[in-house]
Amino acid sequence: xxxxxxxxxxxxxHGADLDRWPANAAHAAQxxxxxxxxxxxxxxxxxxxxALLDEATNPAVSxxxxxxxxxxxxxxxxxxxxxxxxxWFIAKPPLRIVPTVGFLAMMGFLGFMTYHQGIxxxxxxxxxxxxxxxxxVSSLGGIR
Amino acid sequence: xxxxxxxxxxxxALMADAAAGxxxxxxxxxxxxxxxxxxxxxxxxxxASDAEEVAQDVFLQIWANADRWxxxxxxxxxxxxxxxxxxxxxxxxRRTFAPLDAAEEMADPAWSAETLVDGRKIGAEVDxxxxxxxxxxxxxxxLCYHEEMSCAEASEVLQVSVSAMESLLVRARKTxxxxxxxxxxxxxGARP
Numbered sequence: 281x282x283x284x285x286x287x288x289x290x291x292x293x294h295g296a297d298l299d300r301w302p303a304n305a306a307h308a309a310q311x312x313x314x315x316x317x318x319x320x321x322x323x324x325x326x327x328x329x330x331a332l333l334d335e336a337t338n339p340a341v342s343x344x345x346x347x348x349x350x351x352x353x354x355x356x357x358x359x360x361x362x363x364x365x366x367x368w369f370i371a372k373p374p375l376r377i378v379p380t381v382g383f384l385a386m387m388g389f390l391g392f393m394t395y396h397q398g399i400x401x402x403x404x405x406x407x408x409x410x411x412x413x414x415x416x417v418s419s420l421g422g423i424r
Numbered sequence: 425x426x427x428x429x430x431x432x433x434x435x436x437a438l439m440a441d442a443a444a445g446x447x448x449x450x451x452x453x454x455x456x457x458x459x460x461x462x463x464x465x466x467x468x469x470x471x472a473s474d475a476e477e478v479a480q481d482v483f484l485q486i487w488a489n490a491d492r493w494x495x496x497x498x499x500x501x502x503x504x505x506x507x508x509x510x511x512x513x514x515x516x517x518r519r520t521f522a523p524l525d526a527a528e529e530m531a532d533p534a535w536s537a538e539t540l541v542d543g544r545k546i547g548a549e550v551d552x553x554x555x556x557x558x559x560x561x562x563x564x565x566x567l568c569y570h571e572e573m574s575c576a577e578a579s580e581v582l583q584v585s586v587s588a589m590e591s592l593l594v595r596a597r598k599t600x601x602x603x604x605x606x607x608x609x610x611x612x613g614a615r616p
């Protein structure tokens with residue numbers, strides 16, 4: 281059973297021609313129209329809006345006009361020539377922001393977890409290098 | 425104009441050939457959709473010469489980027505109308521900043537009863553009310569009402585949800601209706 285509110289919504293969306301309504305809604309609307317004066321008034325109101333929209337000027341596109349535009353397009357394409365086919369393996373890949381940023385963020389996260397949190401350990405990375413024999417000479421001459 | 429081509433070749437097949445540089449296939453595709461594209465553009469931009477410019481730009485853009493056509497389950501017409509509507513909206517926005525001398529004359533809302541007798545005047549008032557709509561509402565009205573697309577099809581063209589499309593359409597109809605209220609009274613009054 282269609283409510284008057286639903287009916288109003290459909291009428292303001294599709295207009296008064298029930299053939300343009302979804303089939304099930306049109307069927308329910310027919311039932312409502314059978315006993316509701318309010319629904320009939322709403323439909324008549326929508327029909328007025330439809331009538332006004334029908335008065336809008338329909339753009340006339342004559343054959344001559346169509347041909348003129350077609351010829352302009354053809355002439356421009358003739359000037360440009362056929363675009364060179366680029367093999368896929370040397371074609372410029374499309375820039376995709378989301379996957380690129382996602383990949384970089386994931387790599388950064390993995391690096392952080394590996395080297396700072398110790399949550400992910402890599403073989404060899406866990407063992408700190410023995411630096412006891414290394415002598416560091418600073419540019420000021422100090423030796424550590 | 426030459427006779428219409430074989431309609432059995434799908435748009436998508438023609439577009440695939442065009443992507444491979446087949447100029448003839450692109451010509452067939454252009455002939456098939458040019459008229460409707462000009463009409464749609466004209467409803468959005470509001471005048472004939474700009475609509476021709478828009479349609480020309482759209483087909484040249486499609487030819488230049490034909491190799492990027494993927495299909496991906498999208499119908500060619502949905503893709504084409506999306507480009508037409510977006511290009512027409514951009515064009516109209518640029519024109520908004522044109523000098524006032526070049527701007528179209530706005531309709532006088534206080535028309536007289538005599539002028540309403542003239543059907544062309546009524547049409548002009550309706551055109552003016554539609555032209556005053558926000559771009560996307562006007563596009564929604566053109567696609568659903570004049571191009572007779574379903575809300576689902578039109579929502580794909582405008583790249584919005586179906587519910588958003590419905591809202592655009594309802595608001596467009598309400599706005600046009602409100603602007604033309606005096607005209608409706610006049611029509612009601614003219615009824616026997």
